Amino acid sequence: MSKSISTNPATEEHIAEYERLTEHQLKTKLVAANEAFQSWKKTSYDERAKLMRKLSDIFEKNKNTYALLATQEMGKTLEQSVKEIEKCIWICNYYADNTSKILEDTIVKTEASKSYVTYQPLGVILAVMPWNFPFYQVVRFLIPTLMAGNVGVLKHASNVQGCAFALESAIKQAEFPDAVFTNLNIGSNAVEAVIKHDAVVAVTLTGSAPAGKAVAALAGKHLKKSVLELGGSDPYIILEDADLDETTDIATYGRLQNNGQTCIAAKRFIVLDEVYDDFINAFTKKMKEAKMGSPKDSDTYYGPLARIDLRDELHEQVKKTIAQGGKLILGGEIPERSGAYYPATILSELKPGMEAFDEELFGPVASVIRAKDEAEAIALANTSKFGLGAGVFTSNKTRGEKVALQLESGNCFVNKLVASDPRLPFGGIKTSGYGRELADNGIKEFVNTKTVWVN
Known part of the structure; x- marks a missing residue:
């Protein structure tokens, strides 16, 4: 069985090794994620928000521990790692406070006795994430995904698996149901198997343009929606x-x-x-x-x-x-x-x-x-x-x-550096990708925008 290896880039010292999933283990986890979705999608926004605030508290309580882990695995300064965790807290609280309003049914007056647009969860969303913001990049996808009633599976970068497993542990500590979020420690060569699996309905990727093209092609081949946030030369x-x-x-x-x-x-x-x-x-x-x-x-x-x-x-x-x-x-x-x-x-x-x-x-x-x-x-x-x-x-x-x-x-x-903000949509055009994350636009990327007409 292959392993993911974590190395401190400041010292070149070996940190840890993590066993990658076998093909059987991977399929088992995807089936479990789909089973978790069947009950999670029925929970109310209030129930989800309550757990999300508990997750926010866990980030706050473990802020320095998580920050040190990010610094050790990918080399950013401790001060900036702390700020990364603080941004995770912000996103948790933003969606806990606002999802019910963002995804509220929209009444549309027509000749029907009642017609409206409702927003329903889709299922299991795959995220393929990079190492540069090992906590925040995942949280940016995961929080709106869970608050919308979907569940998430993660293929994180191999060199930050410690952060990936720490996130999975944080979700469990917050008492979310089993398998609503799963870290899949797999290599890039296993991504196609995840995308083509019947349980997975969509994929989001943050990374390079070549990686985005590869994932978009796979998603298109299997008729799965994709959102891509790729590179930039701002x-x-x-x-x-x-x-x-x-x-x-x-x-x-x-x-x-x-x-x-x-x-x-x-x-x-x-x-x-x-x-x-x-x-x-x-x-x-x-x-x-x-x-x-x-x-x-x-x-x-x-x-x-x-x-x-x-x-x-x-x-x-x-x-x-x-x-x-x-x-x-x-x-x-x-x-x-x-x-x-x-x-x-x-x-x-x-x-x-x-x-x-x-x-x-x-x-x-x-x-x-x-x-x-x-x-x-x-x-x-x-x-x-x-x-x-x-x-x-x-x-x-x-x-x-x-x-x-x-x-x-x-x-x-x-007169300010570009920065992501949960209140504003974030994403690119051209080879920087398509679709949006954060704000109203981001959470609506992975829902069924459904028209209901009653005569």
Whole structure:
């Protein structure tokens, strides 16, 4: 039987091994999930909300324990791991408080004596989740799934199985019925068997575009609905009237948060020509001052990447961009130390066709692009196969909003980093995926929007 191996990316030390499911065990768990759905779908919103608040309390009680586990398995700083668990708590409470209103029957006046739209659960939902937010990514799918009356099964990334099993344990501690949430410790080669299983009605994936294409093809083949949140190369336009001190503070955090491993991280900084040099100078100073170190140290700004191979792939992208004519301003060298560390790096004078312009760089590497005016900045921002997030920095909010409406992305923020919020729908367009998570839109992705007509 194969195993999932958890390794600390800061030290390269072995943490744990987890036995993967056999084919028989997998089928047994899927059958159990479907059986759990038959009774769970009959519970009231109040019953579900009561358990959800208990889960919120468990997250609060174990916040530091869960945070340390996330830091050990994927390398983010402890402070950011704590914030991740706090966001999980927020989502639990949001849907506990609001699901009954969101999924309330909608009366529609027609010639019928009664006609309305009702929202009913579908069944077992498969989630294929990444390692970069090992608790939050799962919670973002799971909480609305359970509150809608569905049940969930999880295929988590192999390197964060400790977090996956901790989540399964938390659900049990909150006294949810058995098998309403199950962690399936399987490899990617077993995902098709889960999707094609009769018990599974839909799949949601957060990950890379190639992974999304593969899962979408399988889901389509078996007529199962899918929602995809894929990669991004988020552009942030810096207009000439932006406050550069504040903007470069936000840019530094935006590029280094989660050690640079965030789909909605600030990645491409498109700067108007008249402030380009000033932006580069201020940004370089702050990126250079940000401390790379152990994610457990309180003064560490950013830690290692999640795995050595990911660090090496990122470095190859940096070298390729330089060979294509990009200018290295800062960083760009693998440090001589153990762990999957990569320094804060800035590449400038980038153009379409270069690796760091066209592709997603999943790590602490910033791409800076020059634009002669606002119109060119918008065009450069939209010259991308991705469309997840985008941002605009300006002292003129009206102007910023006007620019934001012209950017091709699922999320666009003015004078703030793009962030997910349970009150707002989250997702992308183009090769950044389709469908939405969170808010009303997210919970309605996996329900039967059913018309009822009574004559």
